[in-house]
Amino acid sequence: MPTAAPAEDWLTAAQVAAYFQVNPRTVYRWAASxxxxxxxxxxxxxxxxRIHRSELERDHNGPATTRHRPHSPAPGPRPASSPRPSATGPGTRSRAPPATKAQTRTRL
Known part of the structure; x- marks a missing residue:
């Protein structure tokens, strides 16, 4: 009869979440999916x-590929984004200013 794995090999969702630096609910979601x-x-x-300790080193495929890895290098510089169009530039419609209380009363 096989013996059970030691208790130290099985981690709580909170322990796994701390390792991956995510919320424990995310770990429950991973376990379900x-x-x-x-x-x-x-x-x-x-x-x-309880999640087995081997899951910390396993290469996960499928929906779990977006898992955060601790101590990942900082991302490189962001690419330059295109300038935003001006709110008053061509192709935009101007909006009338909001009505005041006095103007609202005269409309009724």
């Missing part, structure tokens, strides 16, 4: 989960 993830469901309703 990735059927290959090593997860234990505990308790009478199965809401409490």
């Amino acid at each position: 990735d059927p290959t993830m090593r997860v234990k469901r505990l308790g009478p309703n199965g809401r409490t989960v």
Whole structure:
């Protein structure tokens, strides 16, 4: 009969979230969306989960590819964006200023 993995090998959602620097709810979402993830469901309703430590090093594919990795290098410089069109430039319609209370009363 195989022996159970030591308790230290199974991490809480909060521990995994701290490692990946994400919200614990994100870890629950990953566990629900990735059927290959090593997860234990505990308790009478199965809401409490434990994630195996090996998941921290595993190369995840599918919906979990957007996971944040800790200590990632800073992104490079942003590309220059095109200038925004002027709000009063060609092709824009001017709007009338908002009516004052006195003007609103005279309209009724």
